[in-house]
Amino acid sequence: MAYWLMKSEPNVFSWDDLKQKGVAPWDDVRNYQARNNMKAMKRGEQVFFYHSNIGKEIVGIMEVKREHYPDPLDERFVLVDVACKKPFKTPLPLAQIKSDPRLENIALIRQSRLSVMPITDEEWQILCELGGVKP
Numbered sequence: 001m002a003y004w005l006m007k008s009e010p011n012v013f014s015w016d017d018l019k020q021k022g023v024a025p026w027d028d029v030r031n032y033q034a035r036n037n038m039k040a041m042k043r044g045e046q047v048f049f050y051h052s053n054i055g056k057e058i059v060g061i062m063e064v065k066r067e068h069y070p071d072p073l074d075e076r077f078v079l080v081d082v083a084c085k086k087p088f089k090t091p092l093p094l095a096q097i098k099s100d101p102r103l104e105n106i107a108l109i110r111q112s113r114l115s116v117m118p119i120t121d122e123e124w125q126i127l128c129e130l131g132g133v134k135p
Contacts, residue, residue, distance in 0.1 A: 002045050003119040004037065005108060006062070006082070007052040015049050015059045018084050023065050025079040026116075034116035035077050039068045047082060048119065048127065050108070057091040058131060060084060089132030102126050 006026060008014070018024055029035055041047075047062040066081035097103050103126060107117035119127070128135040 002040065002042070003047070003121065003124040004041060004045065004064075005048040005050055005058070005117050005119050007050045007115045009053045010051040010055055014051065015084070015087065018049070018062065018082070023081050023083045025081050027071065027073075027079050029071075029077055029115055030074070031115060034114055037116040037118060038078050038080050040118075041067060041080050043067055046085065046124070049084075051091075052115075055091070056094040058088060058097075058127060059091045060087040061128075061133065086133055092127060092131045096130065097127070100126065100130070 008026075012028075013024075026038070029038060041064045043064055043066065045064045047064060048058045049060045049062050050056075050058050062082040063085045064080055065083050068078040068080050071077040071079050094108070097106065098109055103109070103123060106119070106123050107114060111117060125135050
């Protein structure tokens with residue numbers, strides 16, 4: 001099973017918005033590398049929800065409920081449907097992630113502008129530990 005991280009600006013679409021909707025399409029991705037990552041996602045895979053720009057923190061874990069399908073606004077891109085699985089006990093700020101030497105190679109730091117990225121098994125374990133949740 002692969003693991004992922006997806007970013008959203010909380011003033012546009014937040015963890016609370018997703019909780020309220022239950023299941024929602026992840027949309028507005030307009031980067032080809034991020035699109036390709038979304039195409040690789042499989043139903044049931046786990047995804048960190050990261051609040052970008054405002055907050056800059058991982059706030060919870062989502063689950064892929066529906067694999068990629070065409071974005072009705074632009075067929076070059078895709079959507080995936082996700083649902084809340086569990087919140088972090090304490091949101092995990094980017095500063096703390098950057099300060100942990102075990103995470104020095106994480107895509108969140110190396111490719112900071114990418115909105116959808118893979119997370120290694122080891123990174124998943126570490127981030128869950130730091131966020132106070134069981135992997």
